[in-house]
Amino acid sequence: MNVIYLLRHSVIFCLSLFSIITFAQDKPTVDTLLQVYKSPQCGCCVKWVDHIEQAGFTTQVINTNALAEIKTQFAIAPKQRSCHTAVSQQGYVFEGHIPAKVIKRFLQEQPDNAIGLSVAGMPVGSPGMEVENNFMPYQVILLMKDGTTQTYAKIDSAKQQF
Template sequence: MISNITTLPRRLSGVLLALSAGFAGAQQATAEEMTVYKSPTCGCCKVWVDHVKAAGFDVTVHETRDVSPVKQQAGLAPQLASCHTAFVNGYLIEGHVPAADIQRLLQEKPDALGLSVPGMPAGENVPGMEVPGVRAKFDVLLVSKDGGAAPYSHYE
């Protein structure tokens, strides 16, 4: 009887270890693949890439001196442009879009080109453009396939 009591914690820890390994494997299997086009010298783009990686995206980065052709080929209107362009599951992600909005987009699957944070707003709430003590007021826009855009999320 005593041996059963002493082996129970070991058995339980083994079961918990197996469950956690299975959960970690399931998380890895569901990681969304994202391709990012950015300038090799842009530090804010690198920080944004780190942000989406930390959120679980599997990111491949292509560094290019001129990202404009990528934006044009994707059909992004110039007024919606920012410094980097990404693609995930057929959607365009332009600029410093928070990972939570990308995850929401992938869950909702709207019929759209993708998401954009035009320009480069700066504040502690803008991934990749963090400025401690400053909160930026900005919108994440849902970009339609015809080039229009509408608010998707608002941050202050």
């Protein structure tokens, strides 16, 4: 009886351990909570938040009329600004209509000396800026701590965003 008892409990323990290991591997490897600062009236920001949430991010939306101050606080240069600013729990900034898959890649890579990413302006066809089948190619810019920038990703078609 003791052998059967031990065998049964050993199997249960192994299955439990396997479940825990499998669950840990399924957990996201990136920081998935974003605080999104936006104007209370901005509809495209709402659409971008929907895009981000559909990709698995959790958002905390903060409606504010002090967006310029927020952007200055997070060291986003005027020429890199857009309509909304998202901030990860780690302090990375994501300015504008950046595709979720590019943000996920950035959070996995965490480039040295980077503060985040930007899609300046509001390119037609970018996530949240969809207008029928219109699309305007754009670049996702890597923002560095020293104020310099470089191209992080080129988005040449609507399909590349997803």
